[in-house]
Amino acid sequence: MSSTLSDVFRSHPIHIPLSNLPDFKALPDSYTWTPKDDLLFSASASDETLPLIDLSDPHVTTLVGHACTTWGALQISNHGVPSRLLDDIEFLTGSLFRLNVQRKLKAARSENGVSGYGVARIASFFNKKMWSEGFTVIGSPLQDFRKLWPSHHLKYCEIIEEYGEHMQKLAAKLMWLALGSLGVEEKDIKWAGPNSDFQGTQAATQLNHYPICPEPDRAMGLAAHTDSTLMTILYQNNTAGLQVFRDDVGWVTVPPVPGSLVVNVGDLLHILTNGIFPSVLHRARVNHVRSRFSMAYLWGPPSDIMISPLPRLVDPLQSPLYPSLTWKQYLATKATHFNQSLSIIKNYLSSDQIS
Numbered sequence: 001m002s003s004t005l006s007d008v009f010r011s012h013p014i015h016i017p018l019s020n021l022p023d024f025k026a027l028p029d030s031y032t033w034t035p036k037d038d039l040l041f042s043a044s045a046s047d048e049t050l051p052l053i054d055l056s057d058p059h060v061t062t063l064v065g066h067a068c069t070t071w072g073a074l075q076i077s078n079h080g081v082p083s084r085l086l087d088d089i090e091f092l093t094g095s096l097f098r099l100n101v102q103r104k105l106k107a108a109r110s111e112n113g114v115s116g117y118g119v120a121r122i123a124s125f126f127n128k129k130m131w132s133e134g135f136t137v138i139g140s141p142l143q144d145f146r147k148l149w150p151s152h153h154l155k156y157c158e159i160i161e162e163y164g165e166h167m168q169k170l171a172a173k174l175m176w177l178a179l180g181s182l183g184v185e186e187k188d189i190k191w192a193g194p195n196s197d198f199q200g201t202q203a204a205t206q207l208n209h210y211p212i213c214p215e216p217d218r219a220m221g222l223a224a225h226t227d228s229t230l231m232t233i234l235y236q237n238n239t240a241g242l243q244v245f246r247d248d249v250g251w252v253t254v255p256p257v258p259g260s261l262v263v264n265v266g267d268l269l270h271i272l273t274n275g276i277f278p279s280v281l282h283r284a285r286v287n288h289v290r291s292r293f294s295m296a297y298l299w300g301p302p303s304d305i306m307i308s309p310l311p312r313l314v315d316p317l318q319s320p321l322y323p324s325l326t327w328k329q330y331l332a333t334k335a336t337h338f339n340q341s342l343s344i345i346k347n348y349l350s351s352d353q354i355s
Contacts, residue, residue: 027215030129037128040224040281044250045243052257054078055173064174065181072280073244073264075257076174081166083259088159090237093293095156096135097209099148107135107144114138122225125338131219131286137205164205167233167297172198174231174263179310182276188312191305201230202303202327206296210241213286221284221292226342228327228334229266229300236262239292245281253285267342268300268330271322274309279342300327321346 035042051067052075053060067074096104109116115138120130137144141160145153175198176186186196193199210221221241236242242254242262254262270279286292301307308324322345334341 024214027213027218031131032215032218033128033220037126038220038223040245040251040283041220043245046246046249046252048246048249048252050075050244050252050254050262052077052260055080055177061177061181064177068178068181068265068277071244071246072270072278073254073262073282075254075260075262077257077260079170079261080173081170081261085159085163085166086235086259089163089235089295090293092156092159093135093207093209093295096148096207097133097291097293103148104133106147109136115141116144120222122223122338126223128220130222131213132208132210132221132284134209135207137207160205163295164203164297167205167299168198168201168203170261171201171203171231171233171297171299172196174233175269178231178265178269178277179273182273182313184310184312188310191302200302200305202300204298206298208284208294208296210284210286210292210294212291213288216286216288219286221286224281224283225339226279226281227264227266227298228268228331228341229298230269230272231266231299232264233297233299234262234264234294236294237292239287239290241284241286241292242294243283243285245283251283266298266300267334268307268327270342271307271325271330272310274313275321276313281339303328 033041050071050073051063053063053067054077056078057063064074104117107116109118115136117133117135120132120134123130137160140157142153142157145156149156172192176196179189186192189196191200208222213219213221224245234242236254236256238256238258240253240255243251244254244264245251264280264282265277267279269277284292284294304326306324306326307330309320309322314320322342325345330341330345333345337344
């Protein structure tokens with residue numbers, strides 16, 4: 001188990017989710033959000049659309065680079081992940097969250113745990129509760145899955161393992177496409193490994209459930225945040241809810257496109273590119289018609305690697321925008337300063353000042 005991923009998932013206290021969210025006929029006050037609870041809660045929405053890029057397009061490098069630069073996010077098709085596997089991971093997620101709450105709590109995250117059932121880790125930064133529940137998988141889910149499905153947990157473990165293998169390969173491919181658009185070469189990133197396949201990187205799979213909500217306009221499924229990753233790859237089922245934020249247009253809903261995946265730039269890729277790729281602010285809204293599931297692959301660097309702006313992307317006449325730091329050091333800052341973390345460290349802290 002990765003010590004760095006352990007740190008990120010131990011950064012916030014554990015909260016056990018409310019067991020009967022869908023049974024409420026009205027929204028409890030503890031789940032009712034206003035602009036006081038989140039300044040961006042009522043920000044304007046836009047009809048803009050996130051770029052949808054076919055990875056078989058001959059101009060894919062330019063297209064991916066442009067999307068990362070202008071949006072910090074994109075949707076992709078022809079990505080190579082089998083549709084059968086996407087169906088399997090969605091089936092697994094639905095099966096998990098449809099279990100009764102007593103069964104799910106058998107696999108609840110412990111106080112010092114990193115994997116298991118619980119609510120969003122960012123919950124401690126907000127006064128109001130989020131209308132969702134989640135399940136985090138780091139490493140083998142065998143222990144937890146055995147508690148959830150005593151008779152057929154091995155099949156579900158195989159799905160998670162295969163999903164992780166495909167996502168790792170896809171993340172490495174997307175990383176080189178995005179950085180290649182900026183002129184970055186394989187020799188520029190030594191920690192990519194001898195085959196430049198990023199085999200030493202770390203990842204977590206986050207399964208999410210957003211139940212039917214009686215008053216969705218006043219609720220929040222997952223509050224606005226950036227990801228403390230290099231990048232995140234998300235598969236969402238056929239229910240809309242994901243929104244990304246851009247300063248010039250406001251919130252943009254990302255409708256599910258069958259078979260597609262959503263990719264967003266994380267904080268560490270923002271640092272690596274010296275701020276060229278924005279780490280996109282995103283959130284999840286809920287609805288009163290149907291439940292929504294999503295499956296996020298959170299991809300980060302090796303635990304002991306110093307991440308800093310790539311020299312190729314720094315103006316020789318200027319200093320880098322960010323200091324060198326490990327993922328663990330960045331997560332410690334994020335655990336305290338949350339969405340202000342990038343601005344906190346930008347131009348102010350040297351690597352030995354970041355704890």
